[in-house]
Amino acid sequence: ITYNAAISACEKCGQWEQALKLLNSLQEANLTPDNITYNAAMSACEKGGAWQEALRVLQQGLENGLQPDTITYNAAISACEKCGQWEQALKLLNSLQEANLTPDNITYNAAMSACEKGGAWQEALRVLQQGLENGLQPDTITYNAAI
Incomplete structure (x- = not known):
């Protein structure tokens, strides 16, 4: 929940690079991102104009078993x-x-x-x-x- 809140905060400020760092940190800590995590990270990329990064996040999620909605x-x-x-x-x-x-x-x-x-x-x-x-x-x- 803490990571999701932090990534969502980055999303609201358009800090997509920081959001992606947090996503990577979460995974390095052997925690499993959920839909909310991936969605917030992609939204942060959207707000920062980083569409390619958003697609990478989606692909990474799919490779990690994300069930997209x-x-x-x-x-x-x-x-x-x-x-x-x-x-x-x-x-x-x-x-x-x-x-x-x-x-x-x-x-x-x-x-x-x-x-x-x-x-x-x-x-x-x-x-x-x-x-x-x-x-x-x-x-x-x-x-x-x-x-």
């Missing part, structure tokens, strides 16, 4: 969104669905925003259509990402 994927997709890495965001959206998890508004909004920031407006509209077919209840953020 929608929040986990949302953290990774949001990290890609901040830097317009739409192709990576869409790969993560597909991975989420292949894992039989249900995307939510945050998932679709972040994926569409990544497409928008990356200049892939047609992909953003495709994601919107997919979301609507899957029961997405669009909100202001959804429509802003689509236009």
Whole structure:
């Protein structure tokens, strides 16, 4: 719990490098990170614009037996969104669905925003259509990402 709180504090301040150091320290102490740990570390990377590091954290978690949930994927997709890495965001959206998890508004909004920031407006509209077919209840953020 102490490590999770410290990593979450780093996330709130955008101190992604410190968050990753804490994640490594936790593992060196033979403690097992959980979803909250990995999600907070990825969110810290997102806030620091370190999308590649966020994906490394996700991969490391998967290799260590992490059972990702929608929040986990949302953290990774949001990290890609901040830097317009739409192709990576869409790969993560597909991975989420292949894992039989249900995307939510945050998932679709972040994926569409990544497409928008990356200049892939047609992909953003495709994601919107997919979301609507899957029961997405669009909100202001959804429509802003689509236009």
